[in-house]
Amino acid sequence: MSTERSPLALPFPDLPSIAGVTPRVARAQYKNWDRCDLTFVTLDPGTAVAGVLTNSKCPSPEVEWCRKALVLGQARALVVNAGNSNAFTGNRGRAAVEAIAARTAAHLGCAPSDVFVASTGVIGVPLPIDRAEAGLDAAFAAEPCSWEDAAATIMTTDTFAKAAMTTAMVNGRTVNLVGIIKGSGMIAPDMATMLGFVFTDAAVAPEFLQSALSAANGATFSCITVDGDTSTSDTILAFATGTAGNAPLRDDDDAGADAFRAALADLCHQLALLVVRDGEGAQKLIEVTVEGAESDRSAHRIAMSIANSPLVKTAIAGEDANWGRVVMAVGKAGEPAERDKLAIRFGATQVAQSGLAVEGYDEAPVAAHLKGREIEIGVDLGLGDGRATVWTCDLTHGYISINADYRS
Numbered sequence: 494m495s496t497e498r499s500p501l502a503l504p505f506p507d508l509p510s511i512a513g514v515t516p517r518v519a520r521a522q523y524k525n526w527d528r529c530d531l532t533f534v535t536l537d538p539g540t541a542v543a544g545v546l547t548n549s550k551c552p553s554p555e556v557e558w559c560r561k562a563l564v565l566g567q568a569r570a571l572v573v574n575a576g577n578s579n580a581f582t583g584n585r586g587r588a589a590v591e592a593i594a595a596r597t598a599a600h601l602g603c604a605p606s607d608v609f610v611a612s613t614g615v616i617g618v619p620l621p622i623d624r625a626e627a628g629l630d631a632a633f634a635a636e637p638c639s640w641e642d643a644a645a646t647i648m649t650t651d652t653f654a655k656a657a658m659t660t661a662m663v664n665g666r667t668v669n670l671v672g673i674i675k676g677s678g679m680i681a682p683d684m685a686t687m688l689g690f691v692f693t694d695a696a697v698a699p700e701f702l703q704s705a706l707s708a709a710n711g712a713t714f715s716c717i718t719v720d721g722d723t724s725t726s727d728t729i730l731a732f733a734t735g736t737a738g739n740a741p742l743r744d745d746d747d748a749g750a751d752a753f754r755a756a757l758a759d760l761c762h763q764l765a766l767l768v769v770r771d772g773e774g775a776q777k778l779i780e781v782t783v784e785g786a787e788s789d790r791s792a793h794r795i796a797m798s799i800a801n802s803p804l805v806k807t808a809i810a811g812e813d814a815n816w817g818r819v820v821m822a823v824g825k826a827g828e829p830a831e832r833d834k835l836a837i838r839f840g841a842t843q844v845a846q847s848g849l850a851v852e853g854y855d856e857a858p859v860a861a862h863l864k865g866r867e868i869e870i871g872v873d874l875g876l877g878d879g880r881a882t883v884w885t886c887d888l889t890h891g892y893i894s895i896n897a898d899y900r901s
Contacts, residue, residue, distance in 0.1 A: 501770035501778050501866060501886075502653040508640045508671050509658065511692045513537035513734030516643040517635040521628025523576035523614065523621070529646045531625070532573040533632035534690075535601065540734045542568035542609065543703035545710045547727035553580035554587040555610045558594065559728060562606045566699030568732055569607040570597050571690060573647045574625065575675075576614040580725035585619035592622045596629050611688050611728045613675060614649050644673040647688060650895055651677045651771050657763035661695070661756035663749030666739040668695035670760050676768035677719070687714070687768050689729040691760060695753060696735035698743045705754045706731045706761075713761040716793070716883040719772035720892070721801040731757070769884045774891025777809055779868045779884065786879030791828040793881035798826035799870065806888035812863040814856070816844045823872060834875030839863065 514536060518529040544563050546556050562568075572593050579586045594605040601607075612620060644654035656673045676687025691706075706729070714729060735741065742750050770778055781799045786792035799805055799822040808815040816837045823830050833848035840862035843851050862868065868887075 497652060499652045499771045500776060503767065503770065505641050505644070505654055506656055506658060508656055509669050511669055511671055511734065512694050512736035513540060514692045514732065515637050516640065517632045518638050518642050518646040519628050519631035519635055521574065521624045523574060523624060526576070529642070530575040531628040531632055532571070532575075532643050532646045533597075533629065534571040534643070536568050536570060536732055537734050537736065538569065540568045540732050541566055541697055541699040541702050542730060542732050543699060543706045544728065544730040545707060545714075547725065549725050549727070551581060551725050553578055553612060553726045554582070554590045555579060555612050556726060556728060558590045559609050559611070559730070562609060565606055567607060568609055569601050569603040571609045571611070571730065571732070572597060572629070573688065573690075574612040574614075574620060575647050575649055577612060577618055577620050578614045578616050578726045579612040579620035580616045582617065582619040589620040589622050589625060593625050593629065596626055600629075600633050609730055611726065611730075613647065613688050613726055616725060640671065640673060644675075647673065647675045649675065649677070650773055651675050653771060655764065655767040655771065657760055657767065659756045659760045659763075661749065661752040663695055663737070663739040663742065663753055664747070666737050668693060668737040668739060668753070668756075670695070670756055672760050672764050674764040674768060677771045677773050687727060687729075689714070689764055691729070691731040691757070693731070693733045694735070694737040695733050696737060696739050696741040697733040697753065698741055701742050701744060701750070702731055702733055705757050708754065709758040709761040712758060713765040716881070717765045717769050718797060718800050718883065718885045719769065719775070766884060769886050772886035772892075773895045774889040774893070775886035776889055777866055777868050777887040779806070779809055779870065779886060780882060781870045781872075781885065782880070782882045783872045783874065784880040785874040785876055786881070787829045787877040788879040789881055790879070792879040793883070795823055795826045795828050795830070795872070795874070796881045796883040798822045799872070800883050800885035803888055806885065809863065809868055810887035810889045812860070814839050814844060814859045814863060819870060819872065820845070823874075829876060830874055831876065836873040836875065838871040840869050
């Protein structure tokens with residue numbers, strides 16, 4: 494975990510408690526560090542759960558476990574390990590997940606399938622079962638902790654704890670939504686590239702919760718990238734305790750369904766941008782908007798090509814309005830594009846139009862824009878109505894420094 498806080502960091506928000514949700518933290522000592530690294534969250538009986546998980550073909554045992562457990566739609570606990578991803582660890586990794594679920598289930602008197610497990614950290618090192626079980630025992634006996642402690646405990650290379658909140662009016666009741674998230678490197682959108690956990694007191698059927706979360710993911714977590722690398726452990730889980738007392742949301746015709754969907758999407762958007770703000774070595778947050786594409790999907794692919802380009806990202810790090818690199822990224826995306834219709838802007842300043850540099854454009858506002866912390870790149874393909882926005886960060890020497898000695 495880095496000791497230098499990202500210049501793009503935001504203060505930790507004042508979050509409400511969620512009835513039916515109790516977080517605790519403990520020290521399992523998965524690494525040689527002086528910090529808590531195991532998070533244990535208990536959930537009231539009747540809690541619904543939904544999730545989106547990595548599409549990596551080399552997923553961790555935790556991802557496989559959660560994928561099977563999600564089919565049942567109910568949850569009593571969440572266990573998150575930091576410092577060891579337990580990925581690519583074969584039967585030993587699977588045994589560790591099974592041991593964690595079994596020990597937690599015995600403590601709570603529930604089925605192991607009601608226990609959700611996530612881990613983050615170094616790949617290829619089996620999670621030590623003895624440390625996990627000792628950490629769990631310590632967590633079982635610990636006092637409830639704050640959201641900030643829980644958010645800090647799931648961190649690895651993150652430089653600040655990340656969380657957000659929102660509310661919605663559902664059938665005459667105010668419901669609360671709180672989320673914590675970790676992510677800094679190995680961030681590329683192929684589901685939800687990080688570990689994130691959403692808790693709400695709303696009463697929501699698992700099927701509707703899954704529908705709402707999948708839709709929110711498509712417009713938020715799947716629209717961010719730091720380095721183009723998709724993790725083996727990506728997990729976003731949403732838990733709904735039903736303690737707010739609203740009539741359960743089951744489909745889009747229910748009163749308050751739209752409000753809940755909007756609130757969940759807003760929360761996921763906040764969380765996703767926090768991850769980009771803490772991109773390893775990041776100094777600038779970059780928003781890339783592509784419009785005029787043949788379809789939204791095509792616009793998204795082009796926007797991601799720009800956002801993942803090391804040449805674009807290093808140009809922004811150097812505050813250089815090298816729009817030729819944007820042209821390159823558009824052209825390599827493999828999506829429909831016509832050179833002589835292409836337009837590019839930095840901030841509010843058009844720098845290229847109809848396939849050419851804008852003659853005599855004023856570089857002063859562009860230079861001023863690129864010196865800021867939040868950068869906008871706009872591309873208009875002039876082909877159709879397709880549109881997409883994605884978010885990334887610049888690529889600096891700090892990224893190399895962090896990842897060159899990550900295992901140490």
